[in-house]
Amino acid sequence: MSRLNAREIEPKWQAAWAAAGCFTARRDPARPKYYVLEMFPYPSGRIHMGHVRNYTMGDVVARYKRAQGFNVLHPFGWDAFGLPAENAAMERRVHPEDWTRANIATMKAQMRPLGLSLDWSRELATCDADYVGHQQALFLDMLAAGLVTRKASVVNWDPVDMTVLANEQVENGRGWRSGAVVERRELTQWFFRIADYSEELLAAIDTLKAWPDKVRLMQANWIGKSQGLQFRFEIVGRAEPLEVYTTRPDTLFGASFAAVSPDHPLARALEAESPALATFCAECRRTGTSEEALETAEKRGFDTGLRVVHPLDDTITLPVYVANFILMDYGTGAIFGCPAHDQRDLEFARRYGLAVTAVVSPDGAPFEVGDTAFTDPGRMINSRFLDGLTIEAAKAEVIARIEAAGRGSARTNFRLRDWGISRQRYWGCPIPVLHCPTCGVVPEAKANLPIVLPKDIDFSPGNPLDRHPTWRNAACPACGGAALRETDTMDTFVDSSWYFARFTAPGAATPTDLDDAAYWMNVDQYIGGVEHAILHLLYSRFFARAMIRTGHLPESAAEPFDALFTQGMVTHETYAMPGEGGRTVWLSPDEVIRAEGSATLRATGAAVEIGPSIKMSKSKKNVVDPDDIIAQYGADTARWFVMSDSPPERDVEWTAAGAEAAWRHLQRVWRLTLEARAGGAGTPEAAHALDRATHRAIADVTAGIEGFAFNKAVAKLYEFANAVARSEAGAEARAAAMRVMAQLLSPMTPHLAEEMWAALGGAGLVVDAPWPVADPALLQCDTLTLPVQVNGKKRGDIEVPAGADRAAIEALVMADETVRRWLDGAAPKKLVVVPGRIVNVVL
């Protein structure tokens, strides 16, 4: 048996692990715990290489920590609610739940052969009635604690399908099914009051030492703390003033207009009187709700004819516009425009012929602005009592004067808005409240939880809960009279904001068990896609605080993820064809025949457009199925392949090439194992050299795994295999080296490692063997090779004893033949010696 048959050995060792209960986590206060978690998947249908990469990474960490003696928790679940299930229901007449459950079964069947060290006994799906009920209990507790509010906010409205659309369902401003131009519409919705935690969530970012800097920066920018001035413009001829927020009070004398959002109360009031303005506002609303859509739209405004009085000089008045680029959700929904020092304002002013007065100059000299607003530091000009001041001093002065005049005050603002959780959809967790004609909005009684979704529904566009004949009807928990259920369901981000806590006690009768949570929390290592860097992680950080406040987590869990690793995505080219009505039809790689520089549709031979390689996603269909690789080569090969080559934080473009090479390497390792058993006597020198190589490998592979540089750990394992292959050492020494090889391989290719371990007479299972430790003495070398540069370019090497000092190295350098040739008799101008690293001879 010189070939390793993955199909035989992999199920065998998986059964052995299961029989030994290796991966079932049990609370054990005597042992240090380690909670490793990968972001749970959405059950979209089948697993793809991104999943394989993600879960293998987590598994390498879990198995490595286990070998180091930690009591490891490594659970798994399904982020099971969401839009695709409803789309499937409409497209294929499948019930969302049946579709989701079938997908979970399929994906689980695909996952199990990977041999992941998961505790499947803790598996959960967010659509489980149990999970739904506990989430509803959390909602009720948060409601009671004042963490929930209800207010108006805007949604994308499809006026043909009469339904709310997700941003993803808006394509070029039109509904994806109806093709109708989408409108913004205001609805009363449920919110979590995350904005109240802005300051705390921002400040605590500093404590997240083991998070990537880029994620911390993105979160900080998202929360967006700014210091500024909020003040009131008096409106000529109206009693009600216009409240404005600005971060540039210093530029107040450069103001040439004021503007409000089309959704601002003033705009709405004026609309009633002016059909022209109403038309303009209606046009503005004919765009999506995303910030991107608003910011990239052409800047347009409508002069209301109103004028506001300059707060620092009553003799100046400014026109008031309604402008499409102003967000109602940020600040007060109203601004003053200073075109010289804000690019957006500048474009607006040029378009509508408004004055552009520079009030900051780079050097304090008179200054004119051209096509580009001046936003750098400088000195104030054209600003009366502010002239000559720095921007910072001018800001302070303006704020002081406005405050003294009683027209406003300094104010800290946050970009972060409250978290709207209402969704007008079926496939989500029902919001457990009732609307009672007598009592108003009433929380459901906890005894009635879970409030589950009705199974008998119809799937035309819109919310089937609204149309259901009986589901809405319920008794009011307060007065007992007839009431109607809330038909909004929760944002699926709610589901993913506490699943990590539920995993610590998946059977508990309450959302969490405080003892279990205290033992297992926090997640020591969280792993997931960088696309979740802001929303999911921020919501989870908020939720942990809310759960502490409502008694569901211990104080120590406020930051639930100690260390975060954001893996790169697995990308793939996209394939598209024009479909009906100019819409794009995305094609999966299976449907396409790819040739050099072009692609055609497999079914008809029609030309297919090749798009950029981007994140694999259901909606773009650029998804690859890992089943073939596992079937052909086995799980170890697939695992080895996704860990090699690309650094884990970077995107990797999937290509079929390389799986073969991974398989060949694993076969080679197995051959080396068999050769080690059969080898001869060898020399002591060779045995010693192999021992050094072994300890070098232990040190390097350990460092690679610790540093999340799995690709480097893999490279070091290749080098170690090369060293063993070349070694003249005897059987015993080679077997010892290969036993260490088995241990070092075990986090990545656990089945092969077990097979090797057994073949080489290792005790028990390698999964239970403690991680090897490198002997520092064996990592030292007697001599080292120092590169010698001349004027910064490498010209040769010198051999120096390991502990050589500067003088000794200098002597060796000056004696070196190559150096003498470059010096040509002259003395060097300078000799840079960095012991242990390099020598540079400067001529």
Add this chain to the structure above:
RNA sequence: GCCCGGGUGGCGAAAUGGUAGACGCAGCGGACUCAAAAUCCGCCGCCGCGAGGCGUGUCGGUUCGACUCCGACCCCGGGCACCA
């Protein structure tokens, strides 16, 4: 538009102020074989016979020395609050 990343041989990459290209893929040459597969050995950034020159997206700077630090720009990707 705003925020955050990335860009190094034919390809995936390594080197985070000190030998650019470890390791792997692809390719080329050889051994073994009747032959093929598998395996093993060697070569492998570009130009040049060579000495040597050039080379880490582009341009400029700091340094004895820059993929690495600083400034400006170009291209590609992620996020932008209802995709998950």
